[in-house]
Amino acid sequence: MAYRRTAAVQERLDATRTRLVDAAHDLVAAHGYAGCSIAAVAERGEVATGTVYRHFPDKGSLFAEVFRAATQRExxxxxxxxxxxxxxxxxATRAVETFAHRALAGPRLAYALIAEPVDPRVEAERLVYRRAWQALFAGLVSDGVAGGELPPQDPATTAAALVGAMAxxxxxxxxxxxxxxHVVPQLTAFVLRALGATPP
Incomplete structure (x- = not known):
């Protein structure tokens, strides 16, 4: 008969996994991916190194999980x-200001999320979340064009260009x-000009 984990066991495993992701997140936020080793994650998570590997087969899978969680919050x-x-x-102004202020408030983490060279699995996640950012701004553009607030334009192309420029x-x-x-107000002004929007 196959072994089935009890709810209590699964809860403990889930709690440990969450603790490890949180530990890795804190290390990446402080030192970037380069400063986040499995040994450091284990120490910060108060577990043995082998425990980390039971939840994540390698550093790339751990980093991808950290990236997904951190980027989704943003x-x-x-x-x-x-x-x-x-x-x-x-x-749009609120969106750009929120994006930029949050990035500048946590520069090491933001750089890790946006551009730091890292495992290919994180690069793949960057593409997933770049599409999420693009969809968000494409929605704004669509609303603006439909309501006559913005000149006619392709929302997907504009959004892709804006997300790339902001990063x-x-x-x-x-x-x-x-x-x-002045970087935040200048970036906001650029986005509004690119959209063809009248500044608020």
């Missing part, structure tokens, strides 16, 4: 900002901690 925060009331220009504008400041105080 997407959710920007989506919430964009979903509020107001014109499309106001909603590129922040890569160097995030990498070397050199973000000038």
């Amino acid at each position: 997407v959710d925060a920007v989506a919430a900002a964009a979903a509020g009331p107001g014109t499309v220009a106001e909603r 590129e504008a922040l890569v160097v400041p995030l990498a070397d901690g050199s973000a000038p105080p």
Whole structure:
């Protein structure tokens, strides 16, 4: 007869896995992927190194899980900002400001999510979440065009260009901690110009 885990055992396993992902997240946020080893995750998670490998076969699978969890939080925060009331220009402004301010508040983590070279599995996740970012901004563009607030344009193409530009504008400041105080308003102004929106 096949062994079946009890609910209590499964809860303990799930709790350990969550603790390990949280530990890895904290290490990546402080030191990037390069500073996050399996041994360091085990120490921070207060488990043996072998326990980490029982949940994640290698560092790439652990990093991919960290990336998914961290990026989903960012997407959710920007989506919430964009979903509020107001014109499309106001909603786009809130979305860009939320994206940029959150990135600049946690520069090491943001750089790891946006650009740090890492395992191919994380690169694959970046493509998944780039599509999520694009879908979010494409929705704003569609609303603006449908309501006459924006000139006619292809939402998917505009959104892809905006997401790429926003990430590129922040890569160097995030990498070397050199973000000038005007970077967020300048980035917001650029996005509104690119959309053809009237500033709020």
